[in-house]
Amino acid sequence: MTTNGSNPIMMIKLFPFNSIKKATLTIFFCLLSGFAFPQAESAISKQSFSNFKKYYNASKFDSIYGMFSSQAKTSLPxxxxxxxxxxxxxxxxxxxxxxxxxxxxxxSVYRTEFEKGQLLINIAVDENNQINGLFVKPYLPETSTVSKRNTTAMHLPFKGEWTVFWGGDTKELNQHAGVEFQKNAFDIIMTNSANKSFKSNGKTNEDYYAFGQQILSPCDGEIVVAVDGIKDNIPGVANPLYIPGNSILLKTKNNEFVFLAHFKQNSIQVKQGDLVKQGQVLGLCGNSGNSSEPHLHFHLQNVDDLLQATGIKCYFEKIDVNGTTKMNYSPIKGDRIIEAKQR
Incomplete structure (x- = not known):
């Protein structure tokens, strides 16, 4: 939990169940600073929700209450x-x-199947494995048809050859595969001929080949979100408080949304509402947010709201992959990629 040196603000919101379509069913909500970028489920959240289910189904509500933090117990007796x-x-x-x-x-957001319907249960767990936030809201399934791939022509968002660290459709190839809105995401780094991403001892961001490299717009579009000012991490020490770090959300003419994250602090050169062209410099690669080394996070999604979005698989128009030119290709883990025209 983040308190920024002060106690968190808690609000109790209880609603009758017949208003579920209009309001969030809330036990208590703990206001936390920062924006969280969905990642893989943590072991702490997994265990806590498993215990919640066990106690809930056994009607051991006192045991659930026993999982609350002291502040949560004060907020809701x-x-x-x-x-x-x-x-x-x-x-x-x-x-x-x-x-x-x-x-x-x-x-942590869980789509939960009850005997009589589906709800979303959101649970926050502190460093002591105690629940400090819990609320329930309606599950509204996506009714629109989501494209299986991009319709907007995409180019690589950088110059030179980079290496795909995470990419592909399976969890073995891609740690993002289990998260709905970023299930087809890429994490991309720069490496040398020995496949190392850094020179010297790798203790500073400047040791990494990707750090400070220009990040380009992969297509024409409009800037929907541009976040800057988040400091770069020391390599190996991630910042979980603002997980995307410095980041950009770009809307294409076909209403697809491109998300790029972990830019270098104060390097973003665009702002919300700007119209950008393919190849235009957006900022510099950095190591901000929940990032252990300088790299680019890149994915497509169908709507702008991360929690409502579904990931769209991204195919690049014409790129060289491990020395071979490929048309209409979606890279996977281990691929060394470069825009074909740059060869």
Missing amino acids: FEKTNAFLHSLKSKYGNIESYNFTAYDNAF
Whole structure:
């Protein structure tokens, strides 16, 4: 939990169950600073939600309350927690199954199948493995058809040859595969002939070949979000408080959204509302946010809202892959890639 040197603000919001389509069902909500970029499910969240399900299905609501942090218990006494959970169970029954979908402001989001319907349960766990945030809201499935691939022609967002560290459709190839909105994402680094990403001892960002390299717009579009000012990390020490770091969200003419993250601090050269051309410099590669070394995170999604988005598989128009020119290709882990015209 982030407090920025002060106590977190807590608000109790309890709504009747017949208003579920209009309001969020909330036990308590802990305001946390910073924006969280969905990543793989943490072991702490996984265990906490497993225990929550076990106690909930056994109607051991006192055991759930026992998982709360002291601040959470102060915010919501046992009587209110007990009443809420009884109402939830009366309306929806036991939990049958669940799937981790994303992170949102330090909350792990689980799409949860009850006996009588589906809900999203959001749970935040502190460093002591105690629950300090928990709320429930309706699950609204995506009804529109999501493209399986991009319709906008895409070019590589950099000059020179880079290496795909994560990329592909399986968890073995791509750690992003299990998260809905970034399931087809790439993490891309620069490496030398020995496949090392840094020179010297790798203790400074300047040791990394990717650091300070220009990041280019992969297509024409409009800047929807541009975040700058987040400091670069010391290599090996990530910043989980603002996971994307300095980042850009770009909307294409075909209403596809391109997300680029981990720019160098104060290097972004565009702002919200700017119209950009393919090949235009957006900023410099950095090591900001939840990043252990300088690299570029790149993915496409179908809408601008990260929590409602579905990832779109990205195919680049014409690139050289491991020395061979490929048309309409989506790179995978280990590929060394460069825009074909740069050879």
